[in-house]
Amino acid sequence: MRITSRKSALAGLAVVGISTMLLAGCAPAPEAPGSSDKPAASDFLPCMVSDSGGFDDKSFNQLGKQGIDEAATKLGVKANSVESKVETDYAPNITSLIAQNCNIIVTVGFNLAAATKDAATANTDINFAIIDDNSIDLPNVKPIVFDTAQAAFLGGYAAASYSKSGIVGTFGGIPIPPVTIFMDGFYDGVQYYNSQKGKDVKVLGWDVKKQKEGAFTGGFEANDTAKSTAKNLIDQGADVILPVGGPIYQSAVQAIKDSGKDIALIGVDADVTQTDPDITPMLLTSIMKGIQVSVAEVVSEAAAGKFDNTPYVGTLANNGVGLAPFHDFASKVDPGLQGELDAIKAGIISGKITVESPSSPK
Template identity: 75%
Template sequence: MSGLALAGVSSLLLAGCAAAPETGDDTPAAPDFLPCMVSDTGGFDDNSFNEIGKQGLDDAAAALGVKANAVESQAETDYASNLSNLVDQGCNIIVTVGFLLADATKAAAEANPDVDFAIIDDSSIDLPNVKPIVFDTAQAAFLAGYAAASYSKTGIVGTFGGIPIPPVTIFMDGFVDGVNYYNEVKGTSVKALGWDVAAQDGAFTGGFEANDTAKSTAKNLLDQGADVLLPVGGPIYTSGAEAIKDSGKDIALIGVDADVTQTDPSVAGILLTSIMKGMQVGVAEVVKSTADGKFDNSPFVGTLANGGVSIAPFHDFESKVDPGLQAELDALTADIISGKVKVESPSSPK
């Protein structure tokens, strides 16, 4: 595994969290504990943030010896009713997957102070029964931008997103800043299309669905010469992959949230790397700590330092990247952790 896929993912364990205490017959405690989850649109088979979040829920349920209940949102209008239904079913903790569920999560938490909630990718809710699980993804995206600039043969890379919300634009901020840092260090002029960090404006598909809009957005960047592509928004990466394969050109894809080579081997042959968030372990530990009576509302922020964010190995591209790139990225990782290199995104969790 690459030095960048920081082994410290296990260090996501939240302060004060612990596994459920053993009972005399070695059966996990809390048999009546019911952990639940509400997805964003895209579903639990998106090979991305919904799916990874549910894996964390399932891991916790297995460790506790209980069953979990997870419901999918087909549209934003489902959020409130899904939350209400789970409250009615007696859920002890409800994890909501994504920034767009913030309003519905806040309303449900205010109406049900005896139920604990956790929300991924949002830190705006200040309630005693809501725990944010957030990630400074710009740090890992900075590394991916540097790698993309190093790999590019055309001197042009591109990115596009689903919806212009902080959990999306934080990837794009870090990516473009990483490209610019590569130019600063190497004296090159690699261009990053699709996102203007200063203006906070760029290319978006209007949703997280893999569809013709997402594919045409990707194609537009490829037509402008981009040979590395970062789609940010769950399933839209599959549309980017289709555009790459249709082009017949040597173009690399960068995945988000998980190591997409592992979650979707169908794109492994075109995947340079992935920008990863440790959502699975984060969700599992929050759920287990809640079962153990140790819930608190202090945010967890994943960083390079604690292993909460990282980039995946180069896998099939190991022999295609510059031989010195890995060492440069390892050094850059250390410099970001130490603060020698500042990675600052308007979208970073505060």
């Protein structure tokens, strides 16, 4: 990972908080077999398979389902979505949707890559899209990916600015690219703050250089392991915590409540004040990616016969990723913080500040 900067970048202006996210794809790619410009038929069937955590995870699975349901409503059809409880559910769930004659199957998450590739290879007449993975190079598979490190960089800077203890922490579900990319950007955002301000805010829970050593729960479930992991960070003095991995943040919430300490939480994927408003008072901000809008657009294009395998790559430049407003913390953060974040965002977009993660989409 490499970070370069010019202090003059702090003079730029950009809007960090985003409420509407529009994603842009890369260069045009050949249409998948069977594609056409014909409008969607009334019997078009969009389908989705979740990762573990379920469609009520208030995170990436839920956003994916909201996206496919949004597209289905506009098309006047009904989406068919099935939940995966464990890894062994992935392939059977996809097979069950193929048997139901789905026209497009969206799989939610990096963990479904192998099952998605096998199904797409065997069923070339069906279109697939996969969130958070771009390893599949097939004409009937469209990756939906996000350079989340850019937004997480802003989140790390904000966390370092807000921290009173000089210690912040992060932990993840599983050490896979869609998780560690948040942790990379967060770590580097803290280091950028330190370099700009002459501070030494420490990051617990992730070794950005080794890329494998960090705090992980082994899954995306809200459970005692996630709670104890968050507690360990709190016990070491962290007063800002970034949990990365769907529902595991709910366990961090319990750990914070049990501690009785003034600990700020940073959400991921969605603006968590919208998906889980009950915890708004403890949310400093959220690091967002446009899962809902990208899924809705991909499904709508497939229904219109305009499916292709060109990846969607969400960035700060196209508002595919971003940092949520501070909401209840607006009066608690440094008065100059928002302006600094605006300038940093402008610097990242212009290339004056380079944020790189081994997990960034290539």
